[in-house]
Amino acid sequence: MKTVLGLERVRKYEEIFKGKAIGLITNFSGITSDWKKDNLMVFRDCGYHIARIFTPEHGLNGAGAGEAIDEKSQQRKGEAPIVSLYGEKKKPSSQDLQDIELLVFDMQDVGLRYYTYLYTMTYAMEAAGEAGIPFVVLDRPNPLGGNIITGARILPSLHSFVGDYELPMRHGLTLGEAAFYFKEYAGLKLDLRVIRMENYTSRMMHPKTGLLWNIPSPALPAFENTLCYSGGCLFEASNISEGRGSMKPFLMYGAPFLDMDLVYHELWEQKTGEGYVFRRRAFIPVSGKYAGEVCYGLEFHPLSLEEDFLPTALMLMKIICDRYPQKVIFRKEDKDENTVHLKVLYGNGMAEEYLEGKVSLKDLQESWKDEGDAFSKSVKSLRLYD
Numbered sequence: 001m002k003t004v005l006g007l008e009r010v011r012k013y014e015e016i017f018k019g020k021a022i023g024l025i026t027n028f029s030g031i032t033s034d035w036k037k038d039n040l041m042v043f044r045d046c047g048y049h050i051a052r053i054f055t056p057e058h059g060l061n062g063a064g065a066g067e068a069i070d071e072k073s074q075q076r077k078g079e080a081p082i083v084s085l086y087g088e089k090k091k092p093s094s095q096d097l098q099d100i101e102l103l104v105f106d107m108q109d110v111g112l113r114y115y116t117y118l119y120t121m122t123y124a125m126e127a128a129g130e131a132g133i134p135f136v137v138l139d140r141p142n143p144l145g146g147n148i149i150t151g152a153r154i155l156p157s158l159h160s161f162v163g164d165y166e167l168p169m170r171h172g173l174t175l176g177e178a179a180f181y182f183k184e185y186a187g188l189k190l191d192l193r194v195i196r197m198e199n200y201t202s203r204m205m206h207p208k209t210g211l212l213w214n215i216p217s218p219a220l221p222a223f224e225n226t227l228c229y230s231g232g233c234l235f236e237a238s239n240i241s242e243g244r245g246s247m248k249p250f251l252m253y254g255a256p257f258l259d260m261d262l263v264y265h266e267l268w269e270q271k272t273g274e275g276y277v278f279r280r281r282a283f284i285p286v287s288g289k290y291a292g293e294v295c296y297g298l299e300f301h302p303l304s305l306e307e308d309f310l311p312t313a314l315m316l317m318k319i320i321c322d323r324y325p326q327k328v329i330f331r332k333e334d335k336d337e338n339t340v341h342l343k344v345l346y347g348n349g350m351a352e353e354y355l356e357g358k359v360s361l362k363d364l365q366e367s368w369k370d371e372g373d374a375f376s377k378s379v380k381s382l383r384l385y386d
Helices: 007-017 039-046 117-131 175-186 223-237 260-270 310-323 341-346 350-355 361-382
Strands: 021-026 049-055 082-084 102-106 135-138 150-153 168-170 192-195 252-255 276-283 295-302
Touching: 007 039, 007 102, 007 135, 007 192, 021 039, 021 117, 039 049, 102 117, 117 135, 117 175, 135 175, 150 361, 168 223, 168 361, 175 192, 175 361, 223 295, 223 310, 223 341, 252 276, 260 276, 260 295, 260 310, 310 350, 310 361, 341 350, 350 361
Parallel strands: 021 049, 021 102, 049 082, 102 135, 135 192
Antiparallel strands: 150 168, 252 295, 276 295
16 A cells, blocks of 8 residues: 655644645655645645745755756746745744744655755754744655664764755654654754655565655656665765766766776675675766766666665775775765765774774674664654654
8 A cells, every 4th residue: 555645634733724824844855745736836736835945955946966956037927925944044034034934744765864955954953942832844755664773873972954954864763753753852842743655664665665766866766766875875985986976876886997896896705794796896876976988887776675885885995995005085074074975984093993993893893783772762653664
């Protein structure tokens, strides 16, 4: 039975939406499961008034590739004014909310700590709390499900727009559940409501929901890319291409200086699971790292929903670092040149220690389990679909 989205249940909640000036935080992923209507059309059909639209990274229509865009060019005739919440401004101002009586959030997330839509939501929750405005989340599935919680919990000292609130890398929450977690974590005084889904459990990954793949952002065109983004995102901290700008982002990794035969054989000798197959692959990105250059590396294909890609991504990164220590470069944080971006994406310094040979992959996995178990206990009472 197909999962029913929170958006598809709003008509039942007239007491929440009717007669209110609504600020809608959304993008192109805010659509019905049959793709026939976006949330603006659904709200209009219900007689609900959208007074202002707020948009995240990539913009309302998904045209931006990780940068702030001019939302005035995205505004459709007769629709509410659009305010971007990406770039220098990430939180609605008091002026933005002056005539707003209700904030509503509806976007497709991917269940990973470093995905920015989560923070667009929490920053807006803070603004709503400060303004005394109720906040509603129209819940959608976590495509990676709630069974696998893995990766380090980020240190509070490393908080940023790609990681905060001591979340594990793969947190296992829907955005509705994450909203309750953030409210509790931050001690936020906020009238928070979640319009829950139907026919959904936290055990479900995307293929079990019966839903079409709802592309959340340009670099995640399919579910398979998202499986490998869990872990593969760490390569964004380096000068190794993670496949952005190619036909298979986060499924292909490489650089012009790699010997793909050597990397292939070394990873084959070290691999510990059967959840992924991989092959040698050369590719030419059209944008991003090495645009227009031939990159030599590997292409991955997931076979199992149950095996996490993070260990494989770290093994591949270590092989490349060991073989090309003079060529691999990790970028520094803009705000702190003493901190490499890898530490922020991973959540602490253990990934660097692993690459330096100071700790083993087993050490990392044991720490993930301990931290994941603690996190699971802390959110047990907040689960909506168990």
